[in-house]
Amino acid sequence: MTGTGDTSTSAAPAPEPPPSDSTRGIVGRRLALSPSRAADFKQCPLLYRFRAIDRFPETPTAAQTRGTVVHAALENLFDMPAELRTQDSAELLVEGAWAALCEEDPQLARVIGEGGQEAFIAGAHKLIATYYTMENPTAFDADAVEEHVEIEADDMLMRGFIDRIDVAPTGEIRVVDYKTGRSPGEAYEAKALFQMKFYALAILRTRGAVPNRLQLMYLSDGQQLIYHPDHDELLRFERTLRAIWQAIRTAVASGDFRPRKSRLCRFCEHQARCPEFGGEIPPYPGPPLGFVS
Numbered sequence: 001m002t003g004t005g006d007t008s009t010s011a012a013p014a015p016e017p018p019p020s021d022s023t024r025g026i027v028g029r030r031l032a033l034s035p036s037r038a039a040d041f042k043q044c045p046l047l048y049r050f051r052a053i054d055r056f057p058e059t060p061t062a063a064q065t066r067g068t069v070v071h072a073a074l075e076n077l078f079d080m081p082a083e084l085r086t087q088d089s090a091e092l093l094v095e096g097a098w099a100a101l102c103e104e105d106p107q108l109a110r111v112i113g114e115g116g117q118e119a120f121i122a123g124a125h126k127l128i129a130t131y132y133t134m135e136n137p138t139a140f141d142a143d144a145v146e147e148h149v150e151i152e153a154d155d156m157l158m159r160g161f162i163d164r165i166d167v168a169p170t171g172e173i174r175v176v177d178y179k180t181g182r183s184p185g186e187a188y189e190a191k192a193l194f195q196m197k198f199y200a201l202a203i204l205r206t207r208g209a210v211p212n213r214l215q216l217m218y219l220s221d222g223q224q225l226i227y228h229p230d231h232d233e234l235l236r237f238e239r240t241l242r243a244i245w246q247a248i249r250t251a252v253a254s255g256d257f258r259p260r261k262s263r264l265c266r267f268c269e270h271q272a273r274c275p276e277f278g279g280e281i282p283p284y285p286g287p288p289l290g291f292v293s
Contacts, residue, residue: 183223
């Protein structure tokens with residue numbers, strides 16, 4: 001595991017529109033385990049409920065929106081011929097991705113913060129410039145970008161999107177994830193790698209091979225986090241996911257989602273619904289459609 005070096009990025013999946021209050025909990029896809037929802041449940045079961053069961057809307061921050069734009073640009077970059085994947089091209093893709101987002105949701109213009117659109121785009125271009133100091137996308141082709149993975153093992157459905165998968169001529173697999181924030185301190189590396197191990201396990205189950213390299217690219221400070229998993233480790237990680245999934249299933253069946261207060265609560269939009277902050281938990285809408293306890 002290293003703190004500097006060559007890294008890569010991927011596009012963030014567009015969020016599904018939240019249902020209205022009258023349909024909470026009874027519409028949408030089958031309940032599944034994704035890296036983000038697993039992390040939510042570990043952080044705070046009540047937060048998991050609000051996001052996965054109630055699906056209350058959350059307002060994106062300027063940083064999150066910029067991250068979505070940069071991910072989309074880097075995804076589209078690898079759809080271009082290698083010789084055209086220049087920094088200028090990537091910057092144009094940023095502008096196109098932002099225009100497409102605004103057309104889809106005109107309210108996004110409200111979240112970009114001080115300085116308006118010009119400052120927002122300049123910030124995204126800065127992240128792209130850092131990316132080009134980390135690797136040369138004209139020198140290789142990606143095997144897959146924004147790869148949707150969905151695996152069912154017994155009663156556990158795993159679902160996610162992988163930013164980028166590279167396959168070397170020797171057959172070695174690299175999994176790349178772009179992060180538009182800063183790299184974590186050493187104490188938080190394990191948390192950062194949880195998502196990547198999830199993807200590595202998905203590749204093991206779908207391709208029958210353990211990725212040689214998991215690579216997180218932090219475009220804010222140009223750092224990278226690299227990890228080399230092994231087969232036995234991924235099997236242990238799968239058992240961890242099963243334990244989380246079973247705990248989720250138990251909570252979904254009973255409606256008992258306990259809040260867990262932490263320093264991350266200050267970033268939560270659901271404090272008005274949380275008893276830890278004097279709020280009242282809304283009535284439980286019941287398990288999602290098709291859930292079997």
